[in-house]
Amino acid sequence: MKTAIENILKKYDNCGRDSLISLLQDIQETEGYLSEEAIVRTGKKLKIPTSKIYGVATFYNQFRFEPTGKYHIMVCRGTACHVLGSLTVLQELEKNLKIKAGQTTRDGLFSIEIVACMGACGLAPVINVNGTFHANVTAQSIKEIIESYRNKEE
Numbered sequence: 768m769k770t771a772i773e774n775i776l777k778k779y780d781n782c783g784r785d786s787l788i789s790l791l792q793d794i795q796e797t798e799g800y801l802s803e804e805a806i807v808r809t810g811k812k813l814k815i816p817t818s819k820i821y822g823v824a825t826f827y828n829q830f831r832f833e834p835t836g837k838y839h840i841m842v843c844r845g846t847a848c849h850v851l852g853s854l855t856v857l858q859e860l861e862k863n864l865k866i867k868a869g870q871t872t873r874d875g876l877f878s879i880e881i882v883a884c885m886g887a888c889g890l891a892p893v894i895n896v897n898g899t900f901h902a903n904v905t906a907q908s909i910k911e912i913i914e915s916y917r918n919k920e921e
Contacts, residue, residue: 771797771798772794772797772798772804772805772808775790775793775794775797776790776808776809776812778793779812779813782813783813784813784815786813787809787813787815787820787823788823788827790809790812790813791809791820791823791824791830792829794809795829795830795831798834799831799834799835800831800832800833800834800835801824801830801831801832802832806820806821806824831880833871834871834875835871835878835880836871836872836875836876836877836878837875837876837877838876838877838878838896838897838916839877839878839880839896839897840860840877840878840879840880840894840895840896841880841881841882841885841894841895841896842856842857842860842868842879842880842881842882842894843882843883843884843885843887843891843892843893843894843895844857844881844882844883844884845883845884845885845888845891846884846888847888847889847891847892848884848885848888848891848892848893850891851891851892852892852905853891853892853893853904855905855906856892856894856904856905856906856909857879857881859906859909859910860879860894860909860913861879863909863910863913864877864879864913866878866879867879868880868881869881876916876917876920877913877916882895885900887900887902890902890903891903892904894909894912896912896916
């Protein structure tokens with residue numbers, strides 16, 4: 768992890784504060800989240816207090832401070848998905864995985880994130896697991912989807 772952060776920071780050698788968001792995005796894309804170490808090292812690199820970096824990162828909901836699960840589930844809560852039952856889908860996910868949105872299961876396999884819109888309104892309600900879209904999701908199909916990912920681990 769240290770080397771990955773170092774490599775990212777090297778790409779920003781001649782950059783200033785105006786590169787903060789891009790730098791944080793690169794770190795999160797590589798690490799999966801913004802670790803305390805990454806934020807401290809970013810602050811040193813850009814000569815910005817870590818409190819300011821946390822302030823910026825917490826303002827934008829794209830940034831995470833905890834690692835996601837191996838299977839990161841994004842639940843669309845856009846208008847079309849909402850109207851067609853995404854709240855029920857979310858509740859079923861939380862019940863089945865025994866976690867709330869924003870959390871990761873103890874075994875590190877699953878995490879849930881709520882997103883405003885995935886731009887897949889014609890597939891509503893939709894979830895995305897590590898880039899794979901699941902369309903017309905129901906409470907019953909959630910159980911099957913979760914089981915299919917659990918089975919991959921056996």
